[in-house]
Amino acid sequence: IPKPAFWGGYLIKPQVIEFWQGRPSRLHDRIVYKKADKTSWKIVRLAP
Known part of the structure; x- marks a missing residue:
């Protein structure tokens, strides 16, 4: 999908x-x- 040139954003x-x-x-x-x-991803259970 094309976006306007004035649009910005962040990469998280x-x-x-x-x-x-x-x-x-x-x-x-x-x-x-x-x-x-x-x-x-490593999965860790903190509690209980």
Whole structure:
């Protein structure tokens, strides 16, 4: 799709993404994805 010449933007390249899921029991889940290389991510569970 062509864009006007005056349009700009940003390229976002995340290295770490954290997801948090709260639960009524307070045993919340925290999952972190860390960039391992160009095509893969390492997944780490921080809690509970």
